[in-house]
Amino acid sequence: MIDKLEFFIALAREQHFGRAAEECGVTQPTLSAGIKQLEDILGVMLVQRGSRFQGLTPEGRQVLDWARRIVGDTRAMREEMRAARHGLSGRIRIAAIPTALAMVPRLTTPFRDKHPGVTFSILSRTSIEVLSLLGNFEIDAGITYLDNEPLGRVTSVPLYAERYQLITAAGNEYSDRDKVTWEEVSTLPLCLLTPDMQNRRIIDQHLADAGVQVRPTLESNSMIVLFSHIRTGKWSSIMPLNLAETFGFAEPIRAIPIVEPDASHTVGLVVAKRDPNTTLVQALLDEAMALAGDFRRRS
Template sequence: MINKLEFLLALSRERHFGRAAEACGVTQPTLSAGLKQIEGELGVLLVQRGSRFQGFTPEGERVLEWARRLVADSRAMFQEVAAMKQGLAGHIKIAAIPTALPMVPLLTTPFRALYPKVNFTILSRTSVEVLGLLENLEIDAGLTYLDNEPLGRVTTVPLYDEHYRLLTAPNAALGDRERVTWAEVGQVPLCLLTPDMQNRRIIDRLLRAAGSVPSPTLESNSMIVLFAHVRTGQWASVMPAKLADALGLPDHVRSIPIISPDAAHTIGLVVPHREPMTPLTAALVHQAQVIAPTIPDDDVG
C-alpha cells in the first residue's frame, strides 16, 4: 500500500499523470492502476480525471494528508532500522532561501564531520516553495524566515537574525555615510530580488513605511546576480549583513548599516512537525541547536 500512496504524493507534486509516473519510476498505466486500487479499497473517488489531471476530490485531499503521514512514518521506520544496523547514513535534502544559502555550510560542515556517511543536496527556493516542499516530503529540512510570514505546522530552530545593509560605492550617493535610514535608502536606485522572494517583500515594506515607493533598476531571483552587479561599484543594493560578509566585499564597495528602524528578521531551520522524527532529521535539528549560539550577532554600529 505504501508504494501506492507514493503514487498519490507524486501526483500531488507533479500535477500530471505522466510526470508523476516518471518520478516514481513506473509506467503511467501502472500509476493509474495503483491509484484506482486505493480508490477501490476506500470506496471513494480521489482524483478528478479527464484528458488530463484536473485535481483531487475533497476525499482525495483528505487522503493525501493521511498519505503524507503514513509515507513519512514508513520512511522514518526504515531509516531508523538502517541507522541501528550501520550508524547514521543516507541523504539529506535541504531547501534554503537565497539570502541564507551562504550560511548553510555552518550547519552541513560540522554535521558531515560527525556523520561522514551522510550526503547532502542543497536547493535554492523561495520561502513559499520551502514550505510546500516540506509538506509534500520532497525535502528533509529548510532554511527560511521564522517570524515574518505564516509557517504552518513545522518544528523550528532559530539560528540568527538578519540585519540589513546598503551596499554601494564610496563615491556614490550615501557612500560616505557610517549609517543610513530607510527613508534615505528609498532615494537610491537599487537592484533587488524579485517580488516572489520574502526578502524583497520585507525590504519593500520597510521602504514603504519610510515613505518611499520601491522601484528597483534591476531585479533577479539570484543573490549572486545582484552581488555581481554590486561588485562592479556601479550598482547599489540592500542585502543581509551576514550575506555580504560571507560573499566578501571588494574595497570599492561599502556595507553601511540601515537604521530607523534597525529591522531584523530571524532565519532558522524548519523541519516537518512529526514525532518521532527520522534519525537524520533529529540529528540535523540537534546540530542546529548546537551551532545557533556560536553564530555571532551583527554589529549594527
C-alpha cells in the same frame, strides 16, 4: 500499500499521470492501476478522472493528509533501522532562501564531519517554495524566515537575526557614512531581489514604513547577479549583514547599517512537524540547535 500511497502523493503533487509515473519510476498504467487499487481498498474515489487529471475528490484530499503521514512515518522507521545497523547515512535535501545560502556550510560541514555517510542536496528557493516542498516531502528541511509570514505545521529552530546594510561602492552617495536611513537609501539606483522573494517583500515594507517607494533599476533572483552589478560601482543594494560578511566585501565596496528603523528578522531551520522525526532530520535539528547557540555567543 505504501507504494500505492506514494503513487497517490506523487500524482497530487505533479497533477499529471505521466509525470507522476516518471517520478515514481513506473509506467503510467502501473501508477493508474495502483491508485485504482487504493480506491478499491478504501472504498472511495480519490481522483476526478477524465481524459486527463482533473483534481482530487474531497475524499482524496482527506486521504492525502493521511498518506503523507503514513509514508513519512514509514520512511522514518526505515531510516531508523538502517541507522541502527550501519550508522547514520543517506541524503538530506535542504531548500534555503537565497539570503541564507551563504550560511548553509556552517550547518552542513560540522554535520558531515560527525556523519560522513550522509550527503546533501541544497536548493535555492523562495520562502513559499520552501514550505511547499516541505509539505510535499520533496525536501527534508528548509531554511527560511520564521517571523514574517505564516509557516504552517512545522518544527523550527531559530538560527540568527538578519539585519540590513546598504551595499555600495566607495565614492557613491552615502558611501562615507557610518549609517544611513531607509529613506536615504530609496534615492539610490538599487538592484534588489525579485518581488517573489520574501527578503524583497520585507525590504519593500521597511521602505513603505519610512514613507517611500522604490522602483529598483535591476531585479534578479540571483545574489551573484546582484553582487556583480554592485561591483561595477553603478548600483547599490540592500542585503543582510551576515551575507555581506560572508562574501568578504573589501574596498572599494562598503556595507553601511540601515537605521530608522534598525530592523531585523529571524531566519531558521524548518522541518515538517512529525513525532518521531526521521533519524536524519532529528540529527539535523540537533546540529541546528548547536549552530544557533554559536550564533548567540557571537552576537
